[in-house]
Amino acid sequence: MTDKTILVAGTFDTKDDELTYLSNRIRGQGGGVLTMDVSVLGEPSQPTDVSKHQVAEAGGSSIQAAIDSGDENTAMQIMARGAAAQARSLYDAGGIDGVIVLGGTMGTDLALDLCAALPLGVPKYIVSTVSFSPLMPPERIPADVQMILWAGGLYGLNSVCKAALSQAAGAVLGAARAVEKPARDRPLIGMTSFGKTVLRYMVTLKPELEKRGYEVAVFHATGMGGRAFESLAAEGAFAAVMDFAPQEVSNHLFGGLSAGEDRMTNAGRAGIPQIVAPGCYDLVDFIGWQETPARLADRPVHAHNRLLTSAVLTAEERRQVARTICDKLGQAVAPVTILLPRGGCNEWDRPGADLHDAGGLAAFCDEMMAACPPTARLEPLEAHINDAAFTARALEVFDDWVAAGVIPRP
Structure with a gap:
């Protein structure tokens, strides 16, 4: 045998x-x-x-x-x-x-x-x-x-x-x-992020969601992590998603570490409720040990480590990202709430940080509000994505959806 x-x-x-x-x-x-x-x-x-x-x-x-x-x-x-x-x-x-x-x-x-x-x-x-x-x-x-x-x-x-x-x-x-295959004995929340040095909300959100009886899987949105996230979303594996790091959309648009054309679409198609925020939307990531691509040579960059470097998008490129994100979310057949932190969307873009661009952030926010599909609810927040106010509001939206039956209870 x-x-x-x-x-x-x-x-x-x-x-x-x-x-x-x-x-x-x-x-x-x-x-x-x-x-x-x-x-x-x-x-x-x-x-x-x-x-x-x-x-x-x-x-x-x-x-x-x-x-x-x-x-x-x-x-x-x-x-x-x-x-x-x-x-x-x-x-x-x-x-x-x-x-x-x-x-x-x-x-x-x-x-x-x-x-x-x-x-x-x-x-x-x-x-x-x-x-x-x-x-x-x-x-x-x-x-x-x-x-x-x-x-x-x-x-x-x-x-x-x-x-x-x-x-x-x-x-x-x-x-x-x-192998210990996914148990699926608790409702699963899919969350995207980019690592604790640049995006920190998961440090608060994961234990809070677990206290509520949910399982939380956080995906590293550097190409392959986004593929894993999207493949599970396409299977309908998530009770809800907190897609807070969609820079793979920017990467796909501008030649960075893409997760594919279908990034930010599968949860919506599968009828999964989405709470969305534009963490690191302003970055395009490329291989750190290679020379900076010529198309990105004239802009600020941040060397995250020897493997990965991120370059900043221009104001017009950010507007294009905003329109693309909104177009993708407009295809959703389940509720979508977009949280828009007007104080910044990654730790490197705070005032005084090396990738800060107040004009670029304002252009992105303006375009998001103009392009937001009628099927989504957009909430501007006077906060940075790494501030406590952001995580508090994300939890409020989540709890409201649980109470309304949009997200299943454990």
Whole structure:
């Protein structure tokens, strides 16, 4: 008997030895394996549990159609759709407890879709020759995926790639055994922030919400954190959100650390009540160890650490951010309250701080009030976002919504 079953996916026509080695390492630790072939042209040495024909059919096509396309990208997208559908079906049926996908660029492209089809909390491992590469856009990386660099793994087994594959086998099986999936036994509040040095409201809000019987998850809004937040919002996982750090919207507009086009939309589409504030709206974040992008070279910047630096937006850029935020919130089908701190929206923009810009803040506030959708309620606050008055008002709105039944009670 095996305690956990892992889906092992890859192109068994070209990576049969490597995938078989990986599968045997999982079995050798007492785990179960289901194999999925996502190749198109060749055949595996032994039949897989999920054949390439089944994968293609689940993708709404066939292997022959993939071959007849004459294009490897088109063919692999057929297989990616099918692999994602098959993986989700296997998981929903209780057939798998985790997944590991092996590949180069083609296999990694497919792996991102397959892993994205599985809920947060399901162990997802990608062993890839391009792990951690900028080839992968943040919006395609699943929120809790793990990646292992497949060193020396482009073609054939060797002692170098076995070291990576054997670790990966232990990692995915160990994760499937150890994972504590989200309990969902209390209503969950999703909150965004940018770290205690620049935004501090969560220090007060999290314990206060927990006293009320809610669970609170705070997401670091630096690209991937926003992706995790949005993926859970799309699932309807939150009872309410406090989206107080939407600078990923600014990043997407101006080439920073984007969380994708759908940032600030999924909660609204899912009917989740939103309390919103524009923390760090005025910043565009870029990689700190690279040279400052030319488009940002003429403005003040703040080096947060050696990894991340933030540049200040101009007044007109802030107006564009305000219009974009309001447009996104206007799509919501549940209540939205926007708290607008007129005293500033991050610790670095206080009077006397290195990123203070009173004119830019005023321009943003004016545009927010002008562009606010009729379906949202906007409240200007004569306070800074890190002041006690801001957190007090956020809690008042929350409590009012609980009393009115907008937010479910624990």
